[in-house]
Amino acid sequence: xxxxxxxxxxxxxxxxxxxxxxxxxxxxxxxxxxxxxxxxxxxxxxxxxxxxxxxxxxxxxxxxxxxxxxxxxxxxxxxxxxxxxxxxxxxxxxxxxxxxxxxxxxxxxxxxxxxxxxxxxxxxxxxxxxxxxxxxxxxxxxxxxxxxxxxxxxxxxxxxxxxxxxxxxxxxxxxxxxxxxxxxxxxxxxxxxxxxxxxxxxxxxxxxxxxxxxxxxxxxxxxxxxxxxxxxxxxxxxxxxxxxxxxxxxxxxxxxxxxxxxxxxxxxxxxxxxxxxxxxxxxxxxxxxxxxxxxxxxxxxxxxxxxxxxxx
Amino acid sequence: xxxxxxxxxxxxxxxxxxxxxxxxxxxxxxxxxxxxxxxxxxxxxxxxxxxxxxxxxxxxxxxxxxxxxxxxxxxxxxxxxxxxxxxxxxxxxxxxxxxxxxxxxxxxxxxxxxxxxxxxxxxxxxxxxxxxxxxxxxxxxxxxxxxxxxxxxxxxxxxxxxxxxxxxxxxxxxxxxxxxxxxxxxxxxxxxxxxxxxxxxxxxxxxxxxxxxxxxxxxxxxxxxxxxxxxxxxxxxxxxxxxxxxxxxxxxxxxxxxxxxxxxxxxxxxxxxxxxxxxxxxxxxxxxxxxxxxxxxxxxxxxxxxxxxxxxxxxxxxxxxxxxxxxxxxxxxxxxxxxxxxxxxxxxxxxxxxxxxxxxxxxxxxxxxxxxxxxxxxxxxxxxxxxxxxxxxxxxxxxxxxxxxxxxxxxxxxxxxxxxxxxxxxxxxxxxxxxxxxxxxxxxxxxxxxxxxxxxxxxxxxxxxxxxxxx
Numbered sequence: 001x002x003x004x005x006x007x008x009x010x011x012x013x014x015x016x017x018x019x020x021x022x023x024x025x026x027x028x029x030x031x032x033x034x035x036x037x038x039x040x041x042x043x044x045x046x047x048x049x050x051x052x053x054x055x056x057x058x059x060x061x062x063x064x065x066x067x068x069x070x071x072x073x074x075x076x077x078x079x080x081x082x083x084x085x086x087x088x089x090x091x092x093x094x095x096x097x098x099x100x101x102x103x104x105x106x107x108x109x110x111x112x113x114x115x116x117x118x119x120x121x122x123x124x125x126x127x128x129x130x131x132x133x134x135x136x137x138x139x140x141x142x143x144x145x146x147x148x149x150x151x152x153x154x155x156x157x158x159x160x161x162x163x164x165x166x167x168x169x170x171x172x173x174x175x176x177x178x179x180x181x182x183x184x185x186x187x188x189x190x191x192x193x194x195x196x197x198x199x200x201x202x203x204x205x206x207x208x209x210x211x212x213x214x215x216x217x218x219x220x221x222x223x224x225x226x227x228x229x230x231x232x233x234x235x236x237x238x239x240x241x242x243x244x245x246x247x248x249x250x251x252x253x254x255x256x257x258x259x260x261x262x263x264x265x266x267x268x269x270x271x272x273x274x275x276x277x278x279x280x281x282x283x284x285x286x287x288x289x290x291x292x293x294x295x296x297x298x299x300x301x302x303x304x305x306x307x308x309x310x311x312x
Numbered sequence: 313x314x315x316x317x318x319x320x321x322x323x324x325x326x327x328x329x330x331x332x333x334x335x336x337x338x339x340x341x342x343x344x345x346x347x348x349x350x351x352x353x354x355x356x357x358x359x360x361x362x363x364x365x366x367x368x369x370x371x372x373x374x375x376x377x378x379x380x381x382x383x384x385x386x387x388x389x390x391x392x393x394x395x396x397x398x399x400x401x402x403x404x405x406x407x408x409x410x411x412x413x414x415x416x417x418x419x420x421x422x423x424x425x426x427x428x429x430x431x432x433x434x435x436x437x438x439x440x441x442x443x444x445x446x447x448x449x450x451x452x453x454x455x456x457x458x459x460x461x462x463x464x465x466x467x468x469x470x471x472x473x474x475x476x477x478x479x480x481x482x483x484x485x486x487x488x489x490x491x492x493x494x495x496x497x498x499x500x501x502x503x504x505x506x507x508x509x510x511x512x513x514x515x516x517x518x519x520x521x522x523x524x525x526x527x528x529x530x531x532x533x534x535x536x537x538x539x540x541x542x543x544x545x546x547x548x549x550x551x552x553x554x555x556x557x558x559x560x561x562x563x564x565x566x567x568x569x570x571x572x573x574x575x576x577x578x579x580x581x582x583x584x585x586x587x588x589x590x591x592x593x594x595x596x597x598x599x600x601x602x603x604x605x606x607x608x609x610x611x612x613x614x615x616x617x618x619x620x621x622x623x624x625x626x627x628x629x630x631x632x633x634x635x636x637x638x639x640x641x642x643x644x645x646x647x648x649x650x651x652x653x654x655x656x657x658x659x660x661x662x663x664x665x666x667x668x669x670x671x672x673x674x675x676x677x678x679x680x681x682x683x684x685x686x687x688x689x690x691x692x693x694x695x696x697x698x699x700x701x702x703x704x705x706x707x708x709x710x711x712x713x714x715x716x717x718x719x720x721x722x723x724x725x726x727x728x729x730x731x732x733x734x735x736x737x738x739x740x741x742x743x744x745x746x747x748x749x750x751x752x753x754x755x756x757x758x759x760x761x762x763x764x765x766x767x768x769x770x771x772x773x774x775x776x777x778x779x780x781x782x783x
Binding site for chain 2: 058060061062063064065067143147148149150166168169170171254255257258259260261271274275276277278279
């Protein structure tokens with residue numbers, strides 16, 4: 001487009017006394033963009049560039065000293081068991097949280113959209129409340145639920161004669177327990193979005209289907225889900241990113257433990273960059289690999305979903 | 313006309329954005345202080361601005377004491393500001409130790425460093441290595457260092473003398489449920505008890521129907537402290553105190569014995585596995601599910617007030633194959649950052665000396681539970697302190713545990729075990745050790761194997777850190 005405009009401009013007569021209107025408009029456009037560009041530049045682009053530079057250095061935790069190490073941070077990461085463990089945890093998190101979270105959300109939205117319409121506002125509020133709760137508060141709540149000795153879950157299990165597991169301190173259960181907390185807090189948002197999607201679907205499709213004798217399940221399978229696919233696509237993209245960036249619950253519930261069983265990449269970046277002994281270069285390299293991972297996953301999603309999304 | 317109004321709008325909007333931007337960057341780098349330039353002429357924020365600083369030298373003091381502790385700090389700062397008119401101290405709460413240190417690093421780059429900052433024990437070597445400190449010994453008078461408790465003095469010293477001033481010091485201690493001990497027919501634990509004696513108490517308690525003998529978080533601190541109490545070294549080169557530490561030693565001798573004990577308590581069901589926590593253990597202890605708890609002396613007041621049963625205290629145990637050595641003084645210290653101006657440095661030191669003087673130390677101890685750092689308060693405590701200890705006997709145990717710590721061995725040489733480890737990446741290594749509990753409890757490794765594995769990672773961390781000082 002820009003080339004075409006430039007090409008056409010060549011043929012225009014140039015008046016020296018009056019500046020061309022177009023250019024002036026451009027100038028104004030940049031003026032309006034200026035505040036945004038300054039903010040994005042200072043808080044997004046500059047940190048990205050700086051963080052890449054840091055990832056090529058070993059940065060002293062006491063400040064002021066850096067050793068250029070080239071790609072050493074990256075090669076160390078790619079050959080370390082800890083890093084691959086963190087990648088694996090991130091992936092399990094995504095695989096565990098996204099499908100379950102969305103399936104639950106759609107199921108609840110379907111239930112909400114049919115009966116007891118008069119109480120719908122109360123339902124919606126109840127469902128949405130967890131979203132407004134900060135992850136720190138949610139984390140503390142779940143800590144109480146999960147406590148193996150005085151927690152609610154194990155007390156109730158014991159009531160039914162079941163010996164509850166060590167939710168947060170056994171390798172088998174910790175990741176599951178943290179995933180549940182994240183899914184719970186994210187659920188309200190997902191339900192509201194799914195509900196909005198359901199309400200977009202025209203009643204006439206259902207009426208036509210009913211006339212043709214389609215049952216409830218058929219209507220969901222052949223009308224609701226296909227027409228909901230743009231919403232589902234949106235939910236998948238958002239939930240994948242949220243699950244890959246899960247942090248608050250991990251920090252409060254397990255701090256990445258036991259061992260490194262719940263330490264995902266984001267948590268590892270945080271610990272290396274800002275806690276205890278600061279390894280800023282190492283953390284920056286991890287942040288870059290995490291970004292690459294998210295880009296790759298998003299790319300696969302857009303590729304895979306493009307043909308399966310139906311727009312009305 | 314329309315145009316003018318329009319442009320005015322744009323300018324106002326830009327001004328708003330610019331000021332918002334400015335606020336943002338100030339907070340990120342300089343934190344919410346008025347900075348070097350502003351504070352001298354304008355009133356400082358918060359209630360420390362009781363009076364106009366006037367011509368006084370303004371000292372920026374960053375601390376990490378929240379809530380009630382922070383209030384005691386503010387009170388002491390106010391007292392100092394009112395007591396004289398040459399120095400005005402502007403105290404700013406910076407969040408956690410980590411937040412405070414992150415702010416400090418940013419402030420070094422921005423040239424807005426405070427004059428005094430608080431940082432925690434394990435960060436000592438990193439603070440030394442910033443190269444921005446004024447060591448306290450350069451400002452002290454002859455013999456002034458002797459006013460401090462030996463453990464306090466030595467912890468923050470280098471070969472030339474005391475570098476930082478210990479401020480909020482605490483050590484670990486065993487709290488126990490007196491009712492449960494009596495129900496099990498047990499005497500109060502002896503002052504000097506080894507692992508076997510500890511386990512005998514456990515058997516007796518559990519036989520009397522107690523669910524868990526003890527509860528503790530798998531934080532690195534208890535391992536470090538019980539190792540010190542057993543006379544074991546964490547790092548080579550005398551715990552990193554005679555030269556930079558190049559290797560850890562916790563996977564040899566005492567370290568293995570101590571780690572076997574701690575992981576064994578959990579593996580054998582004497583303690584619940586609550587993970588890396590400081591709070592869940594409290595719930596278990598308060599719910600009377602465990603008879604003992606390892607925690608910090610700073611929590612003595614809280615345990616006494618919040619438990620629905622009488623709480624008493626005992627020293628931490630040591631390994632069977634060792635004598636009792638004592639505890640490492642932990643907590644945090646005040647560090648004097650070089651402002652480049654001798655007069656300002658002296659003013660900052662004057663404030664630090666005030667904080668270490670008798671009255672503020674008594675207030676500090678009674679108000680927070682942190683140790684008084686002065687030797688004379690322990691040798692000849694004022695009546696006020698005596699009556700405080702009579703009301704809160706658990707603080708007396710805490711003081712005694714520290715006072716009876718052997719900072720010197722029988723031959724007069726330093727007991728490096730209880731002086732505490734020192735290494736640049738100590739916080740990282742502590743984290744590695746915390747993760748190591750899981751290798752034993754979940755993966756079934758032996759304590760020796762798990763510690764060996766941790767040692768490899770820890771030694772790599774040491775090598776990386778030391779590489780900054782090569783060539």
